[in-house]
Amino acid sequence: MLIIGSVFAGLAALIHVYIWVLESILWTRESTRRTFGIPTVEEAETQRTLAYNQGFYNLFLAIGVAVGVVLIWTDGLRPVGLTLALFGTLSMLLAAVVLVSSGPGRLRSAATQGTAPLLAAVFLLAGILAG
Known part of the structure; x- marks a missing residue:
């Protein structure tokens, strides 16, 4: 279960790095504006x-999750890694919930942002419970 959870956590981190790129670097590009529903430059x-x-918040969450995943697989540091990975993925998931609650038409974006963190948290928690 920890392997599957780690894979989904890594995917969640990559998605959030991509979101950081869109929000912090490519914000005014036409394709980014279209993605976020921003009509004009x-x-x-x-x-x-x-x-x-906001982009940097996404980057910092991604870094925390990535460090957590590395520490999960480092001798003696599994509890620290699980804590970081779970905190980061659950924060990502809660941010997706907030996105849905912010207005109509945000469900697809929230699903993109929140599915991998949800699956990561579920599998990591299952791995913890399995011993």
Whole structure:
């Protein structure tokens, strides 16, 4: 179970690194604006600082999860790794729940953002319970 959980946690981290790239680096590009439903460059510019900041939250969660996964497989550090990976993936999952609650039309984005963290947390917890 820990192997499957680690794979989904790694996938969740990669997705959140991609979100960081979109929000913090490529925010005003047409394809990024289309992804986030931002119709004009001017509107994207207005939101640039907020998106930049939010992107880094996603990056930091991804780093925490990635470090956790590495520590899960490091002798003597499994409890620390599980704690980091679970905290990070559950934070990602809760952020997806917040996204859904923020308005209509966000379900697809929330599913993209939250499915891998959900599966990671489920399998990591199952691995813990299995001993």
